[in-house]
Amino acid sequence: MTSAQVSVENLVLVVGATGGVGQLVVGKLLEKGFKVRILTRNAAKAQKMFDDKVEIAIGDLHDPATFPAAMVGVSYIICCSGTTAFPSTRWEFEQTPNLIEWIKLFLNPELAQTKAKNSPAKVDTQAVTNLVQAAPRNLKRFVFVSSCGVLRKDKFPYSILNAFGVLDAKQKGEEAIINSGLPYTIIRPGRLIDGPYTSYDLNTLLKATTEGKLGVVLGTGDKLTGQTSRIDVAAACVESIQNSDSERKVFEIINQGARPSMINWEKLFSELS
């Protein structure tokens, strides 16, 4: 069995919809005729982005009391929320640090984690655990955007990427989902490339792009390293909920080689071990 019979009437909740991958996920779902609800803490931003094309549920990932209304009638959850790997204003410190304080935070990852309201531990582990607990028990799929490197935190470049615990946090988020008993798909992209450029990193500075010329490679066991188009991550999220071969699978996704005229997601998912 490959393509699952998915009625486009099924309601999909997108978490992190205002982010780079999230915006593309919403676009792809709407293109395919799905009903979309988003969980966002910023209704004005979401309204501007999506007009009235999606249902907006107001919620903060750190406040599970805001989740129940967002979960009503949901068949699928696609979670592409995240924060930066290194301390930044997106970690939401109580007071914006001055230069000396930033230096102290960069020298002391534990202090940085403790002082931040929106650290990886809080967004990628705690919030994901909260979401899993609030999800309807008859959910058809929980799709989570994780990261390449979660099983290689001792190897370069992941040892650097994990200096402030982002890969530890993603791995614990993955475990919470797997242990929940809910049907899941966990997608581990490489370094994100292609817009919307929402990261604070070199790819954003360079506006790095695949120009739509690279193929999609999936792998298991966390062995792939490379860059991944946000467009293909979003497509993988949406295609996976329509395909039973991707259920209870954890896979890496990178761009490599020449791009065929059409990405054959069914074949890619069927080859996952």
Ligand SMILES: NC(=O)c1ccc[n+]([C@@H]2O[C@H](COP(=O)([O-])OP(=O)(O)OC[C@H]3O[C@@H](n4cnc5c(N)ncnc54)[C@H](OP(=O)(O)O)[C@@H]3O)[C@@H](O)[C@H]2O)c1
């Ligand atoms: N950057 C990379 O190279 C890379 C590599 C591998 C994996 N990833 C992962 O890929 C995913 C997508 O990345 P991206 O660059 O598209 O993400 P992004 O643009 O940074 O988007 C993050 C999303 O999470 C939301 N969010 C953060 N904290 C929240 C909170 N407390 N309550 C509610 N929403 C919150 C943001 O909402 P607001 O708009 O309200 O801030 C935004 O919608 C992330 O999970 C990231 O960790 C990234």
